[in-house]
Amino acid sequence: MTSNDNDGMPTFSGDEKNGHGDEHSTFRICCIGAGYVGGPTCAIIASKCPHIKVTVVDVSADRIAAWNSDHLPLFEPGLEDIIKTIRNRNLFFSTDTKKAIQEADLIFISVNTPTKSYGFGNGRAPDLRYVEEAARQIAHTATSNKIVVEKSTVPVNAAESIKTILKTNKQPGVCYQVLSNPEFLAEGSAICDLLAPDRVLIGGDESIDGSLAIKKLSWVYEHWVPKERILTTNTWSSELSKLVANAFLAQRISSINTISAVCEATGASVSEVAKAVGLDSRIGSKFLNASVGFGGSCFQKDVYNLIYLAESLKLEPVAQYWLQVIKINDWQRERFAHMIVQNLFGSVSGKKIAILGFAFKKDTADTRESSSIYVCRYLLAEGASLHIYDPKVSMQRIFLDLSEQTGKSEAELRNHVRIATDAYEAAKESHALVICTEWDEFKKLDYPLIYSTMKKPSFIFDGRIILDHDQLISLGFNVFCIGQKPPINKYLNQSPR
Ligand SMILES: NC(=O)C1=CN([C@@H]2O[C@H](COP(=O)(O)OP(=O)(O)OC[C@H]3O[C@@H](n4cnc5c(N)ncnc54)[C@H](O)[C@@H]3O)[C@@H](O)[C@H]2O)C=CC1
Numbered sequence: 001m002t003s004n005d006n007d008g009m010p011t012f013s014g015d016e017k018n019g020h021g022d023e024h025s026t027f028r029i030c031c032i033g034a035g036y037v038g039g040p041t042c043a044i045i046a047s048k049c050p051h052i053k054v055t056v057v058d059v060s061a062d063r064i065a066a067w068n069s070d071h072l073p074l075f076e077p078g079l080e081d082i083i084k085t086i087r088n089r090n091l092f093f094s095t096d097t098k099k100a101i102q103e104a105d106l107i108f109i110s111v112n113t114p115t116k117s118y119g120f121g122n123g124r125a126p127d128l129r130y131v132e133e134a135a136r137q138i139a140h141t142a143t144s145n146k147i148v149v150e151k152s153t154v155p156v157n158a159a160e161s162i163k164t165i166l167k168t169n170k171q172p173g174v175c176y177q178v179l180s181n182p183e184f185l186a187e188g189s190a191i192c193d194l195l196a197p198d199r200v201l202i203g204g205d206e207s208i209d210g211s212l213a214i215k216k217l218s219w220v221y222e223h224w225v226p227k228e229r230i231l232t233t234n235t236w237s238s239e240l241s242k243l244v245a246n247a248f249l250a251q252r253i254s255s256i257n258t259i260s261a262v263c264e265a266t267g268a269s270v271s272e273v274a275k276a277v278g279l280d281s282r283i284g285s286k287f288l289n290a291s292v293g294f295g296g297s298c299f300q301k302d303v304y305n306l307i308y309l310a311e312s313l314k315l316e317p318v319a320q321y322w323l324q325v326i327k328i329n330d331w332q333r334e335r336f337a338h339m340i341v342q343n344l345f346g347s348v349s350g351k352k353i354a355i356l357g358f359a360f361k362k363d364t365a366d367t368r369e370s371s372s373i374y375v376c377r378y379l380l381a382e383g384a385s386l387h388i389y390d391p392k393v394s395m396q397r398i399f400l401d402l403s404e405q406t407g408k409s410e411a412e413l414r415n416h417v418r419i420a421t422d423a424y425e426a427a428k429e430s431h432a433l434v435i436c437t438e439w440d441e442f443k444k445l446d447y448p449l450i451y452s453t454m455k456k457p458s459f460i461f462d463g464r465i466i467l468d469h470d471q472l473i474s475l476g477f478n479v480f481c482i483g484q485k486p487p488i489n490k491y492l493n494q495s496p497r
């Protein structure tokens with residue numbers, strides 16, 4: 001193996017065999033999995049490295065067709081403009097996995113790794129079957145050396161399993177290096193996160209071939225990421241760091257959410273407490289927004305992943321410690337739903353409730369594990385009639401999620417759930433407005449107008465602490481909010497304006 005300069009690209013001695021030792025040949029990347037990570041990550045790589053050909057493949061023909069159309073399969077601010085510029089230049093979306101694997105020098109595995117919903121480890125362990133399938137596809141298809149990169153979030157030691165699958169199924173003469181390169185982007189800010197990451201983490205074998213593979217992947221990122229932000233570790237540290245990062249972030253939210261309950265009972269304000277505490281530079285101000293609970297496809301899954309790892313290692317106190325993060329999150333969702341029922345005179349049966357926000361956070365249409373789904377489920381169980389509005393989430397998605405949560409068919413749900421085309425329609429004739437997602441447009445609504453169309457007394461339950469409560473109270477609303485003792489009820493039982 002040698003490392004020489006070819007646009008700074010380190011090369012393997014075996015590269016001539018691959019046909020990529022020649023400095024004029026194109027470096028090729030294949031990404032298996034065209035999802036929230038694969039799509040945006042490859043878009044940034046392709047836009048920053050015009051001489052690298054990047055092909056993103058997926059088993060879902062629909063998803064690939066969407067990536068190749070004017071209606072991308074996911075909403076991410078800034079993504080569409082980038083895709084339009086580079087698609088079919090050096091960024092390609094395809095279902096031809098075989099071809100993409102064969103011509104690639106480096107292959108990202110960026111498939112889903114959900115929590116297992118069957119068998120051993122049901123509800124806890126990560127389901128690695130898609131990662132395994134991707135590794136088998138590579139082994140059966142590749143006829144030249146490859147660097148295989150775990151981009152998916154996986155448990156510690158997954159790289160070893162991938163190596164074993166590759167080694168025992170490989171074509172004669174083919175060599176593999178397996179790296180861990182977890183992704184830290186957050187939905188809604190993926191493009192900014194990818195363009196200016198806090199760090200890029202690359203784990204690999206502590207061997208000559210391992211470090212050359214690390215150098216090659218590092219060279220890709222160095223096109224736009226300062227070298228000092230590229231951190232290299234051994235494979236296990238890299239795999240574990242991803243789980244720990246998500247666990248720490250989730251833990252901060254659960255921590256502040258426990259304090260929100262204390263605030264509601266005492267008169268302290270959780271926003272003021274978070275500010276005062278976060279100004280301590282050792283603690284920091286980010287991720288201290290109390291809320292109706294964290295959602296998204298990863299926090300719960302990755303904390304469970306860590307819990308399962310601790311259990312497997314017989315570290316029960318560690319497992320119990322992290323389990324609390326999830327229990328508090330579940331409790332927060334339930335507590336918020338209970339706050340609504342209790343303050344609507346103990347019953348929401350037959351009452352129209354407007355739910356504002358269904359996505360798990362603003363600036364995304366993703367609803368995976370959204371707290372809104374859970375709040376809706378609790379309210380439906382109490383007999384409420386829900387009118388749901390979200391600026392980005394489709395009607396079809398909302399019914400699918402609620403069906404899955406409640407076990408009811410869409411037809412049954414339609415007796416109790418309507419999807420509104422805007423916040424005003426949702427609010428009209430409702431008893432209460434419930435903020436579940438922190439969309440900016442909810443801050444700018446015409447609340448005097450909304451108040452005039454609602455049943456009296458009119459209630460607002462702010463699960464995201466985003467509204468101007470004083471203004472709402474002065475309009476006549478009864479305002480209840482996560483992390484604040486109701487000030488608030490001073491207008492309760494007053495005659496409508
Ligand atoms: N969503 C997010 O913001 C982040 C996710 N991650 C991790 O990245 C991984 C991927 O997550 P997402 O992109 O959200 O998942 P996703 O579900 O949006 O996309 C995964 C894609 O992989 C495809 N796929 C599965 N098996 C395949 C195969 N054998 N061949 C070709 N395509 C295949 C699926 O059809 C799907 O389109 C997960 O491990 C997740 O934990 C990490 C950081 C951020």
Ligand SMILES: O=C(O)[C@H]1O[C@H](OP(=O)(O)OP(=O)(O)OC[C@H]2O[C@@H](n3ccc(=O)[nH]c3=O)[C@H](O)[C@@H]2O)[C@H](O)[C@@H](O)[C@@H]1O
Pocket residue numbers: 153183184185186187188246249253286287288289290291292293294295296297298299360361362
């Ligand atoms: O592995 C992943 O999938 C990603 O998970 C999170 O990203 P994401 O879930 O997209 O979004 P976040 O901004 O982290 O928000 C997660 C949830 O926590 C909630 N949240 C966030 C921050 C806060 O202060 N309070 C709070 O309730 C959000 O509303 C949302 O429901 C991490 O932030 C990313 O670094 C990581 O790569």
